[in-house]
Amino acid sequence: MSDLIVQTAEGGQELKPRSEVSAKELLREVGAVLRMSETEAAQLGGAPVDPDEDQTMIINMGPQHPSTHGVLRLMLELQGETVLRCKPIIGYLHTGMEKTGEQLTYMQGGTNVTRMDYLSPFFNELVFSMATEQLLGIDGDLPERAVWIRMLFSELNRMSSHLLFLATNGMDLGAVSMMIYGWREREEVLRFFQKVTGLRMNHNYVRPGGVAADLPPGWRDDVLRLLDLIPPRLEEYDTLMTGQPIWRERLQGVGVITPTEALALGATGPVLRSTGVDWDLRRGIPYLRYPEVEFDVIVGSYGDAFDRYAIRLNEVRESMRIVRQVLDRMPAGDYRIQDKKVTPPPRARIDESMEALIHHFKIFTEGFKVPEGEVYVAVESPRGELGCYIASDGSARPYRLHMRAPSFVNIQCLPHMMRGALVADAVAIISSVDPVLGDVDR
Amino acid sequence: MFDCPRADSLGQVVLHPSRERYVDVVKAMADDGFTTCADLTAVDFLAHPGRPLPDGVTAERFEVVVNLLDIQTGRRTRLRVQVPEGDPTIPTLFDVHPGTEAMEREVYDMFGVEFTDHPDLTRILMPEDWIGHPLRKDETVGAIPVQFKEAGNG
Known part of the structure; x- marks a missing residue:
């Protein structure tokens, strides 16, 4: 033995x-x-x-x-x-996904990257697709509907991710009922994802050239139901946690980080915004159609765990505000680009045309070639700047795929937040940074 | 721009400083507003040596890629530094941007590029006794035998 x-x-x-x-x-x-x-x-x-x-x-x-x-x-x-x-x-969850990404075609790459930050899969797919599209030079030609569908899913995903944060943050600090509530509301959002993409997580829905499928009939009612369901629940969270003295005692003044420190350490997302720096890529370097919707960038002022909690809670509200505007503005039209190079032919054509069948087969087995070049694209994921660096050698597979993982950079703040703190606060501090280890280790 | 060869890529600003001037360029850029180092990574160009580079830049096997960000104006600039195979070392950015600590460790772990004067240059994702650097192009995929020593043969 x-x-x-x-x-x-x-x-x-x-x-x-x-x-x-x-x-x-x-x-x-x-x-x-x-x-x-x-x-x-x-x-x-x-x-x-x-x-x-x-x-x-x-x-x-x-x-x-x-x-x-x-x-x-x-x-x-x-x-x-x-x-x-x-x-x-770190490294206990390292599975070499960047190396795997070099073996998969751009068509297959989405299934790989979506598993990195498994709590915000749409952002991984989005940033990978945006980088591929920029290399292909088709980023300006996407149909409007595809872009707005991407916005819709980005914001719904931000909501589901932050709801899970609220759940685990509650659990870590002993508010176990909050855990159940957070999971419950997140599940409502995931149910909508499942209806549209077929999966609760790891969707591979956003693909180079658009999205995989159009929104199903009745999607608008489903989203409206979510928008009616969640706000009163957030009010409940406020009653349960925000104003509660024990909750405040556990979080206020815990894990303080200053704006200088956060910027020096490269922190982004709610960790940086909790220090009062109003940096949000949706506002700072806009992508998709974010300049056309109204939303507030939530910032804190003390840089402590309570600010990070409050920022995420209110970002759920802001995301719902964006989703409402997306509902109003969702245009009709195609959900993917009609570019023969990246888009497989529609299912009906395969039955009647040999060329379409061959084309369909080729695109899924060999993929499409992407011109030589290199590009870095970043989006604001629920955890901060999620970047994708692709170096292409002109083949159908990325020569080098690198994901700039927000959790990986943000956990560098932990030693600075924890210096002089109590062991019990360590739990609150880890939780407030909200790292996803799939994203850290890749 | 900062006395470096410049070659834009798909509308993104890319500078090619030499390895000797790299830290000075990053410092000068930090004074110019690029106060955040968003990302630091590397590429192994072993299998693709003929990539286009601006005049005056000699292609080497490794390339360290640094993405700098100016959060006041929302500008981004990328630096690509050539690192030769025979001497894979490059000065650390730790003293300018401490946030590169983990990213440089990752590049060291994955590519074997050493960052001189880095405070804690150890492997970060792979086990400490791992041999080789997985993201190098001459490291084969799936070449590691999977061993289940304790499982017995049934």
């Missing part, structure tokens, strides 16, 4: 004991983030200076900890209940 027990270690990736780290290394980390010299950082006194080794201990939180949202492992150096240092160790 004993030879089955093997000590696991990530070696040099782990948090080193204090005796093995020089003070210079410690200060460099703090100093670089605050953009000040090591001497100035030393005078800050944020971290207790050199506690005795026997008064601190290094413990693992995760990778199987329920509040780490998957397989995030944090090594915490504790002095009593206080976190002195923290290091996230």
Whole structure:
């Protein structure tokens, strides 16, 4: 039996004991983030200076900890209940999806990228499709209906993702009834996704050239039902959590990050906006038809966990506001581009035309060739800037596919948010960053 | 623009600084408003050496790609730095943009490009004892034997 027990270690990736780290290394980390010299950082006194080794201990939180949202492992150096240092160790969910993406054609690529950030699959597909379309040079020729369908699903997906955040945030802090409510409302949104795309998650619905299928009959009533159903539920959340003293005590002033720190660390999305920086790609570098709809960019002012909670709650409301406008403006027309190169022929044509059958077969087996070039496209996913960098060598497969994952960059904020916090707050802080480990590890 | 060869790609601004001037260019750009480093990645051009590059830029095997962002005006600029196969090292951006810490570790892990003076250059996604760098083009897909040692043969 004993030879089955093997000590696991990530070696040099782990948090080193204090005796093995020089003070210079410690200060460099703090100093670089605050953009000040090591001497100035030393005078800050944020971290207790050199506690005795026997008064601190290094413990693992995760990778199987329920509040780490998957397989995030944090090594915490504790002095009593206080976190002195923290290091996230990732890679437990790494499956080489960027390498896989190099083997799949642009037609198949959607099935791969949609599984990265599995809570916001439409954004992964959208950014991949937008990058492919830019390389093909057809990004300006998409039918209006396809663009507005993409907007509709982006915002509904933002709602489902934030509803899941509200659920897990509640669960992590002990508001277990909130967990059930959040999942319940998210399921309503997913039911609509299933009706349109056939799947609750990992849809492969947004594809280069448009979307996979038109909206089914009755979609408008389904969306209107969602828009009627969710606002009163959000009011309930407000009653249950926002105004509740215990909830506020657990979140306010916890995990504070300043705008300078957030920008230096490359944080985006609600983490950056909680510090008061009004950066939202939908407003800053608009894509789709976002300049034509009205919405507010929600910003916080303290950069704490409560601000991040409140921002996401209100972003659900803003998303519903956008969805309402999309409903009013949804144009009639085609849902995908009529470009023989990227669009398979309609099903009816396959029965009557040999050429259509061959074309259909070719497009799904060999894919379509994409001109040589490289492009970086980014969209505002529920977690921040989701970017897609594709380098093409002119073949039917991306030469290099890279996804700029917002969760991957945002978890770098954890050590700075946790310095000096309590262990119990660590749970609240992880939750408030809302990392998706599929997105972190890819 | 910042004394670098410039070659736009599909309407996006792309600069090609040399490896020696790379950090200085990023610093100058940070002073010019590009205060956020949105993304840092790399490409291994082993299987596609003949890509178009502007005059004065010699194609090398690796290319480190940095996407900088100016959130005041919403500008983006991309830097592509050539890194030779024989000496795959490049200075770190950590002191200018600390947010590149994890991204540089990822590039090191996946491509074996070393970032000199990086505070903690260890693997980030692969296990520490992994041999090779998976995203290099000469790393084969699916070449790792799957082992279920404890399963027995039934």
